[in-house]
Amino acid sequence: MYRYKQADQRLVEDRVAQFRDQMTRFLDGRLGEHEFRPLRLQNGLYVQRHAPMLRVAIPYGTLAAYQLRKLADIARRFDRGYGHFTTRSNIQFNWVRLEEAPDILAELATVQMHAIQTSGNCIRNITTDPFAAVAADELFDPRPYCEIVRQWSTLAPEFLFLPRKFKIAFAGGAEDRAAVRFHDIGAFARVADDGRIGFEIFVGGGLGRTPMVGRTIRDFLPREELLNYFEAILRVYNRHGRRDNKYKARIKILVKDLTLEGFSREVEEEWAWTRGGPGCISDATFREMEAFFARHDYAPAAADDPGYLAALAGSRAFARWVERNVSAHRELGYAVVTLSLKKTGVPPGDATAEQMDGVAELAERFSAGEIRVSHEQNLVLPHVARRDLPALWEGARALGMATPNIGLLTDLVCCPGGDFCSLANARSIPVAAAIQQRFDDLDYLFDLGPLELNMSGCVNACGHHHIGHIGILGVDKNNEEWYQVTLGGREGSQAVLGRVIGPSFAAGEIPDVIADLLEVYVDERHEGEIFIDTVERLGLDAFKARVYGGAV
Template identity: 60%
Template sequence: MYQYDQYDQTIVDERVEQYRDQVRRRLSGELSEEEFRPLRLQNGLYMQRHAYMHRIAVPYGNLRSDQLRMLARIAREHDRGYGHFTTRTNIQYNWIKLEETPEILAKLASVQMHAIQTSGNDIRNTTADQFAGVAPDEIVDPRPWAEILRQWSTFHPEFSWLPRKFKIAVCGSKEDRIAVQIHDLGVYLDRDANGEVVASILAGGGLGRTPIVGKIIKRGLPWQHLLTYCEAVLRVYNRFGRRDNMFKARIKILVKALTPAKFAEQVEEEWQHLKDGPSTLTQAELDRVSQYFVPPAYEKLADTDASYEKHLLENRGFARWVERNVRTHRVAGYASVTLSLKFPGVAPGDATDKQMEAVADWADEYSFGEIRVSHEQNLILADVKKRDLFAVWEKAKAARFATPTIGLLTDIIACPGGDFCSLANAKSIPIALAIQDRFDDLDYVYDLGDLSLNISGCINSCGHHHVANIGILGVDKDGAEWYQVSLGGEQGMGARLGRVIGPSFSAEEMPDVVQRIIDTFVENRIDGERFSDTFDRIGIAPFKARVYASQQPAHA
């Protein structure tokens, strides 16, 4: 993992002291809330319904064990004993006191972490594959490139006041596991015929009020030009993006208005002023960053392990967990483990201080002291020996981290919703818990196969409902909470947006609505099809007819 040098640490430490003085002036009344608002947002601090929420950056989802222990300590000492992992691989604390936030940032700085640019109209946390460096389908490890983009974008003076927030994702595998196509700017890494790293650049993706799948605007970009080309994209957006209407300020609106082809022409023209300039990457710079992402000291192991195989045969619960929560590793004798943060009675993505400390301990014992965060709001131990999988499973089960449902219906993605967020129209967490409670039969959920269900409490789509097989959006109807349902969304290389099935539903109706959707799928499924395959084959009409057959919704 990347380690701060003296410049990184100095910048973060000085930012803490700068912010400490800003908080002092706010508490003394020297700064009004209007004056303080942009300052706190630049440090990841939001005012929510009940308290301040503090969002902490987890660059490309990578954590050291000492960092996770610090996050646990902050949860215990400054929150209510838990944190919430988000779809941008960050962590949020929902019950923060303003006067304690400088101390939180100081504690983060002591383990090379910060909250810089986790909010505001700037370049947010860059995300990457949670299985980077270990996935068998990986072509290029995206982490050095994500780190280069992080360093370039942090405090970039030209892009500190963009028309709107800006999100970047980097993928270097055949499978897109981080939803690149719904980002403002996406990077697909590949190798050309000579084995050199090249990039395809996407622009104009995003969800929210106007969901759009991003389009490729540049193919075969040599790696040396990654920063200069991205800078050209940002310059065009910064110059021509809407600033008169925040709902039309994202880059996706600009790309759509110009058309992707015209936008690409403008970027290409701007790039000619930057190409081969000071931001051109050199081999020395790439080597400097890449040295922090070399493979750990793997043991030379056989690909099979007798004790592991024995446990698979004798323990059905362990075998099921392995099938859903354990992924193949590129190194023989190792595997990657996803620890589920989706268990009954707990908001998706939440983890207690004790759970975080337990995971940090497991990382030290079994996975080279490293933890990953996925945009599905789960935690990953990327480098576990197969012979240790049974021990990890037993410990995860005791800590309620072993729900064997990764990729299944109850592996729900959900934002905090109206329980916390001041922007939300409706609650997300109670709906997620009600659906999990309805579908508590693991055998039944397991038989359904891969099926995504995402929930957002408002049109900002922090729960990525647009790209779920079943998407649920909280809407306000005359002051009451209602829920709109969409079907057929997909993320990944073939990303697409779901289609709204019709009028919205009350919270009480939602478990029955999802049940009817699932019943329709099961009745029409052929030969073990995935939900998305059945939906493509039969269309939306049978689902709609079944859902609305027994009622006349009162709200459109």
């Protein structure tokens, strides 16, 4: 993991002092609400429905056990004993007091954490594959590049007041587990024929009001040019992106207006000035960063540990958990474990302080003290020896985090919705709970197989509903909550946006609608065909007919 150098530590401490001063000036009236707003947003502080919300950055989703313990401590002392992990691998505290925000930031700074640029019209937290450095299909570890871009983008003076927010994601595996094509810039690991390391660069992707799949602007960008090239993109966007309408201010609209070719020409022209120049990242910088993320030192472990095999044979519950929540590791005898934050009845992504402390302890016992946050809002332990799986499973069960549903229907992704968020048109948590309750039969869930359900409480799409195999969007019709259903969305290398199946539904109807969609799948699927593939093969009509009874 990256460890702060003196300059990093000083920056977060100075930032606390700066924000404390700004908060004081705001509270005593010397700083107006209008002037304070972007300052508090760039420190992660929103004013929400019930209370202010503080969004804390978890850079590229990586946490050390001691950091997670601090998050638990903050949840207890400053919130109501829990936090919410988000689809951008951050954590939100929903019940903080405005005037205590600087104290929370000071606590974070003691464990090398902060809330800088987790909101506002600036470069946001960098995200990546939660399986970075342990996935079997990885070309190279994307985290050194994430860290370089994190440092460059933190307080990057030219880009603190962009037309709109700006999100960057990296993926290092053959499979894209970071949804890079749904980011303003997505970087996908590539190794050229001559062995050079670089990235395919996507631009203009995003969800929200105008969802778009990012398009390739460069097939291969050598890694040393990352910052020169990103700076070129950001500068073109900063100068020419729309500022007259916040709904048309994301870079995807500029790319659409200029066309990809036109936008690309502007970027190339800008990049031509810096290409090969002093902004190139040096080999020394790469080496220094790579050293922070050096491969974990794995003690030899047997793949077929007898205790593990006995547990598999002896316990159906354990075997199920292994089937769904344990993933292949590049190292023999090791596994990647996903701890489910999707237990029925608990808002997706929420974790209590006790769970956070418990996960920190499990990470120290079984995963070299390291935890990852996935954009599906679960926690991942990346370095677990297979022989430890039974003990880890027991520990996770005790914490209520061993629900064997990763990748299944009830592992649904969901924003905080109208219960908390002042932007939301509708609540999402109760609908998620109703779905989880309706479909909590494990045999049925396992039979359905991999299925992604995403729900957002408004068009801002924090729940990424467009890329759910089934997507649910809360909409407001005459001050009532309604829910629109999309079908066929997909992330990864075959990224595609879901399509609306028809008129929206009342909240109470949603579980039945989902049941109808699942019935069509079960009736029509070919042997071994997963839900999304059946949807793509059949098209929407069969599903619409079942849901609307041929009335549409």
